[in-house]
Amino acid sequence: MMLDLLLIGLGTRGKMWARVIDAAPSARIAAAVDPDPAARAAFSATHGDVPVFATLEPALAGTTVKAAILVTPPDGHLEQCRRLFAAGLPVLAEKPLALDLADAVQIVDLAERAGLALSVGLNFRYLPVYREQRAHLTSESLGRLGFGEFIYRRNRDGRRPGLNKYPLTMLQPMMLEQSIHHFDLIRFCYGREIESISCRTWNPPWSMYAHDANVQALLTLEGGVPINYFGTWSGGWNQPGFEWRSDSEDGVIVQRELFSQLFTARTADAVLTEIPLAPAEPFFDDTAHLLRDFLDSLRLATPPPCDGRDHLRTLALCFAGIESSATGRSVTMAEFCAANGLATLP
Numbered sequence: 001m002m003l004d005l006l007l008i009g010l011g012t013r014g015k016m017w018a019r020v021i022d023a024a025p026s027a028r029i030a031a032a033v034d035p036d037p038a039a040r041a042a043f044s045a046t047h048g049d050v051p052v053f054a055t056l057e058p059a060l061a062g063t064t065v066k067a068a069i070l071v072t073p074p075d076g077h078l079e080q081c082r083r084l085f086a087a088g089l090p091v092l093a094e095k096p097l098a099l100d101l102a103d104a105v106q107i108v109d110l111a112e113r114a115g116l117a118l119s120v121g122l123n124f125r126y127l128p129v130y131r132e133q134r135a136h137l138t139s140e141s142l143g144r145l146g147f148g149e150f151i152y153r154r155n156r157d158g159r160r161p162g163l164n165k166y167p168l169t170m171l172q173p174m175m176l177e178q179s180i181h182h183f184d185l186i187r188f189c190y191g192r193e194i195e196s197i198s199c200r201t202w203n204p205p206w207s208m209y210a211h212d213a214n215v216q217a218l219l220t221l222e223g224g225v226p227i228n229y230f231g232t233w234s235g236g237w238n239q240p241g242f243e244w245r246s247d248s249e250d251g252v253i254v255q256r257e258l259f260s261q262l263f264t265a266r267t268a269d270a271v272l273t274e275i276p277l278a279p280a281e282p283f284f285d286d287t288a289h290l291l292r293d294f295l296d297s298l299r300l301a302t303p304p305p306c307d308g309r310d311h312l313r314t315l316a317l318c319f320a321g322i323e324s325s326a327t328g329r330s331v332t333m334a335e336f337c338a339a340n341g342l343a344t345l346p
Helices: 012-023 037-046 056-062 074-086 101-114 128-139 173-190 285-300 308-327 333-339
Strands: 003-008 027-033 067-070 091-093 118-120 145-153 194-202 214-221 226-232 241-248 251-257 260-266
Touching (some): 003 285, 012 027, 012 037, 027 056, 056 074, 067 285, 074 091, 091 285, 101 308, 118 285, 128 173, 128 251, 128 260, 145 173, 173 214, 173 308, 194 308, 194 333, 214 308, 308 333
Parallel strands (some): 003 027, 067 091
Antiparallel strands (some): 145 241, 194 214
């Protein structure tokens, strides 16, 4: 049985979602929404039998969709989710859920009051490199974890065709558009929550972004394990750089590309040994796995993947980092969550 989906947003990421849904064996796009006439025309050129609307209201009134895929800029998510939940639709929304923590909390509360599933598109969790890394780290295959370092360097041209343009002018673009993925992966792969964060965000003088494109943070995991993080969208070299290294009592786990290249070494080893990984197309295969789990949760009435409450933990960490940078003080997550109405997070 095919599940009819409403695809909201037909930009770069919306096109990827259309491709993912088209390939899904048990779902189809039954209607689509985008305010841009050019985006609607491009979608109709390949999906001529699917009704496409400029606004959300006629799409909700004129179709019998069963769930929504929300692929729009985050500043509109609260009002869009309000309408979607009122229409009785479960939602899978792209991250971040909102650009204001209180708005994100409100979206999660709305979903829970309506008894509807809410998932957030933190799809990188599904990539083989992170699944394999999580298996090693949570099993302590190299002994007790001691510390870690996560470094992500890009000179990202935010004006490039195919990229969303709103990060150029949004507050905290690196933190809320990119570091949010990294913080989520740190939580996921280590299998531990973060107890505190000490952070600084800033913008290099040459940055094309209106607000801070650099994030540096010291994250303290449960058990007192420190993780040093640095991420930039405004590096001084066009060549990208990435390394995530975790040091344990009997060796290291090292990832050298964002979506691949995972290695281990015992303490006395002279060289790293590469871990074989299943092939995957980033952004497509991981999104397809997320969609599959979301659809399964609807059919089986089981908890949705990457649910709203879980996402609030990652989003709260981002906003705690922003607060730490503004105040110059370390932020304890338990206190931050309690002060922001998140004391009941699982």
